[in-house]
Amino acid sequence: MSRRTSRLPELTLLVLLSISSTLGAQGPSDDALLREATIQLQAMIRINTTNPPGNELATARFLDSLFQQAGIESGVYESAPGRGAVVARLRSVAGASAKTPVILMGHMDVVGVIRDQWTAEPFAAEVRDGVLYGRGAIDDKGMLIANLQAMLALQRRVKAGERLTRDVIFVANADEEAGGDFGMGWLLKNHPDAIRAEYALNEGGRTRVMSNGKRYVALQMAEKVSHVVTATASGPDGHASIPLDGNAIARLGRALGVIGAHREPTVLTPVTTRFFGALSAVWPDAREAQAMNDVASGDAGRITRGAEVLRSIPTLDAVLRTGISPTIIGGGIRSNVIPREAVATLNIRTLPGQSIDSTVARLARVVNDPRVTFVITSRGEDSPPMSADNEFFAAVERAATRVDPTMTVVPYLSTGATDSADLRRAGIKAYGLLPFPLEMPDEERMHGNDERLPLTAFLFGIRFVVGIAEALALP
Ligand SMILES: [Zn+2]
Numbered sequence: 001m002s003r004r005t006s007r008l009p010e011l012t013l014l015v016l017l018s019i020s021s022t023l024g025a026q027g028p029s030d031d032a033l034l035r036e037a038t039i040q041l042q043a044m045i046r047i048n049t050t051n052p053p054g055n056e057l058a059t060a061r062f063l064d065s066l067f068q069q070a071g072i073e074s075g076v077y078e079s080a081p082g083r084g085a086v087v088a089r090l091r092s093v094a095g096a097s098a099k100t101p102v103i104l105m106g107h108m109d110v111v112g113v114i115r116d117q118w119t120a121e122p123f124a125a126e127v128r129d130g131v132l133y134g135r136g137a138i139d140d141k142g143m144l145i146a147n148l149q150a151m152l153a154l155q156r157r158v159k160a161g162e163r164l165t166r167d168v169i170f171v172a173n174a175d176e177e178a179g180g181d182f183g184m185g186w187l188l189k190n191h192p193d194a195i196r197a198e199y200a201l202n203e204g205g206r207t208r209v210m211s212n213g214k215r216y217v218a219l220q221m222a223e224k225v226s227h228v229v230t231a232t233a234s235g236p237d238g239h240a241s242i243p244l245d246g247n248a249i250a251r252l253g254r255a256l257g258v259i260g261a262h263r264e265p266t267v268l269t270p271v272t273t274r275f276f277g278a279l280s281a282v283w284p285d286a287r288e289a290q291a292m293n294d295v296a297s298g299d300a301g302r303i304t305r306g307a308e309v310l311r312s313i314p315t316l317d318a319v320l321r322t323g324i325s326p327t328i329i330g331g332g333i334r335s336n337v338i339p340r341e342a343v344a345t346l347n348i349r350t351l352p353g354q355s356i357d358s359t360v361a362r363l364a365r366v367v368n369d370p371r372v373t374f375v376i377t378s379r380g381e382d383s384p385p386m387s388a389d390n391e392f393f394a395a396v397e398r399a400a401t402r403v404d405p406t407m408t409v410v411p412y413l414s415t416g417a418t419d420s421a422d423l424r425r426a427g428i429k430a431y432g433l434l435p436f437p438l439e440m441p442d443e444e445r446m447h448g449n450d451e452r453l454p455l456t457a458f459l460f461g462i463r464f465v466v467g468i469a470e471a472l473a474l475p
Pocket of ligand 1: 139176203
């Protein structure tokens with residue numbers, strides 16, 4: 001059962017917040033904006049939304065009350081006890097000539113932490129040397145605050161007499177990190193009218209700082225599909241004092257060795273072809289840039305050569321082919337008993353349009369052992385890729401140039417799965433961004449230890465998202 005509420009939360013922090021909603025169209029200075037946004041992000045990180053169980057409702061109420069305080073229409077939708085989404089909306093006054101709405105979205109839940117591997121307290125949101133530490137800083141609470149600030153910026157423009165050309169909808173949802181059954185999936189099923197839109201800006205892309213210090217934006221327009229496959233080896237069981245040929249654990253070990261060395265074929269999609277073509281123009285290493293050019297050439301020989309060079313960069317290799325990662329292994333219960341079975345779990349990420357069944361058939365062929373069988377235990381669902389030739393992509397390009405005139409926007413296929421797949425299947429054109437420019441080591445802290453966000457990158461990202469919202473919703 002769902003319930004729509006708009007109660008004010010108990011959080012006393014609120015009085016400190018939303019300073020900027022009282023300013024004129026000009027908006028706050030960089031200092032004031034960063035100060036306010038930092039307080040907001042710290043408040044969000046301090047509400048522990050580790051999923052499971054999620055408990056996003058307190059965060060939803062917190063955001064809801066910020067909107068109410070700013071005079072922006074907003075409500076909380078409860079998807080389950082303690083869980084829910086907040087949806088806020090700025091309305092256009094363009095009437096029949098209004099363009100289709102756009103969503104600014106993010107998720108409130110976070111993945112768990114291995115506490116003793118952190119040097120900072122994960123839910124304290126401490127700022128050290130200009131860097132904010134905390135679970136959710138870059139995935140995805142920072143983006144939620146950037147989206148919130150974009151709503152406040154548009155609201156100031158409206159108060160100053162400007163008119164929005166389309167509705168702008170803010171969505172903070174639950175349960176992204178565990179499948180979305182109580183988050184985007186639930187919202188699409190139960191409240192489709194609240195989020196009916198043509199475009200959505202979501203997580204899933206990157207703003208990357210290259211080794212030469214220059215930035216590029218990888219705008220996610222397609223994503224790989226995640227499947228779970230188990231490989232089961234069987235063999236004779238018995239007492240460990242008598243070694244047996246065909247021991248299931250040894251058999252599984254051999255199979256995993258073969259799987260580890262196997263590489264799925266290189267496949268270029270329209271998105272990855274454009275990605276490598278555009279990236280080659282700004283990439284600092286000449287040999288790798290040439291390889292990207294080769295990969296984007298459409299010529300089979302050059303593609304093979306280029307892909308071989310890019311093999312040394314795992315993040316790039318992963319977008320060139322379906323990827324297979326063994327993640328769990330099990331078998332045996334006692335040190336002196338040979339078990340009948342040993343099982344490994346494989347996480348397989350197929351490229352859009354590629355079939356998991358074909359990959360599994362190829363694995364069975366290369367392993368070539370009738371006593372190792374493969375079963376698809378969880379099958380992901382594909383979603384259509386987005387276009388780079390529309391007003392949304394152009395708005396992101398315009399906003400990117402405004403925050404950094406040298407920054408290029410390249411179409412990107414993400415290896416990670418996001419809520420955008422649900423949206424795309426529902427007909428909403430969803431694009432993924434991480435607006436904060438990060439160097440690779442910081443980007444890799446996502447879901448890892450000492451997740452952090454440099455405050456300069458935070459401010460840059462807020463300005464970037466505000467620019468995107470303005471490019472889409474102001475004349
Ligand atoms: Zn995320």
